[in-house]
Amino acid sequence: MRARLVAVAAACLMAAGCSTPESPPEPSTPATTPAAEPAQAPESSDPIGTVIAFPGAPEGVVVGSSGIAAAAVRGPDGVVLFDAATGVVRQMVSTSGAPRHLSLAGPDGPVLAPLEGSDELVEVSLDDGAILSTATGVGRQPHDAVATSDGTIVATNEMGGGVIFLRDGSVVSELPPGPVQPGGVAALGPYAAVADVQGNGVWVYDGATRREVAQAPIGVKLTHAVTVNETTAGFADTDGGAVILATVDAAGGIRQIASIDAPGNPYGLAVDSDRQLLFVTLTASNLLRVVDVSNPAAPRILGDVPTVTQANSVAVDPRTGNVLVTGSDPGATSSIQIIARAELPGS
Secondary structure (H helix, E strand, O other), X not given: OOOEEEOOOXXXXXXXXXOOOOOOOOOOOOOXXXXXXXXXXXXXXXXXXXXXXXXXXXXXXXXXXXXXXXXXXXXXXXXXXXXXXXXXXXXEEEOOOOEOOOEEOOEOEOEEEEEOOOOEEEEEOXXXXXXXXXXXXXXXXXXXXXXXXXXXXXXXXXXXXXXXXXXXXXXXXXXXXXXXXXXXEEEEOOEEEEEEOOOOOEEEEEOOXXXXXXXXXXXXOEEEEEEOOOOEEEEEEOOOXXXXXXXXXXXXXXXXXXXXXXXXXXXXXXXXXXXXXXXXXXXXXXXXXXXEOOOOOOOEEEEEEEOOOOEEEEEEOOOOOOEEEEEOOOOOOOEEEEEOHHHOOXX
16 A cells, blocks of 8 residues: 655644673773664655655654654754654654654653753653753763663663663763663663674663673674563664564573564664564665564564655554654655554554
8 A cells, every 4th residue: 555645844843692790891892893874775665554744854753652652853953742643743842952762761751862962861741742851961972761660761872882870860870881882772670781883782781770780792783672571672683684682581691582584774673562563674675574572582574564765763652553663864755654553464
């Protein structure tokens, strides 16, 4: 089915395998190779679902349990709140720097938005767009952030290495590399599992004690991370053409349990926890891969569907099972794609 193109006025946006070590390892020697990146995609010819023109090259996207979604945009920088079912914009929340990736601290927010340009992390209410807190001095170009089960926020310090720990809207401590250039992070109960885009694997941190507890040389070069279930995380091995699933045990030790074929610079990840589906954007080919992860040790690829151009991020509407994909191209194809659950493989 060809997508319906729905115009949204730009004026709406302009307004308003490792065991737990006895002590943390020494910091890694910085890598000299380029970091993993998504592919520069060709123009998409036939995305399914509904495609909505969405200025600002949306990157990170999340959907709360209320059905309100948020997307990170730039030029102007901010977080756009919109209706996940229709794409209709509710409001633009301006920020002092450009966010890239977003996450939810709870089922309906707040939204955690690391601001790469200003080294801040803001918490944004999904309900009314209020900025609930602004933490300054969050490393050098904070890239991603998650909340662990004890309420600690762990942010990745992409250009400074290691991670930053925050509580109640303020930085409380930090740890150096560890990961030389940390990218995506997934919350697994009390732990945060961090991917290194320089190719040095995964690091695991305990949020409550603010300690590094494990490290594993997983994958070729990882970018994004996602929570699959309480003990399992998925990592986009962007340079390795795969998504790797790994489990974290009660002591924080991590080991790989599966690898999912994902050719073409896999990048964006999202999980429908109710239906136990993993979604992977294949940026080189403008495709979304759908994977059954009901048994994470034996994942099953269900199929692919065509996406918008430069599909860098993906999110799931928990109410409906619909999937949202960002068209992160900064030009005329800057967009949000809404794919109905019925259009997905295995529905």
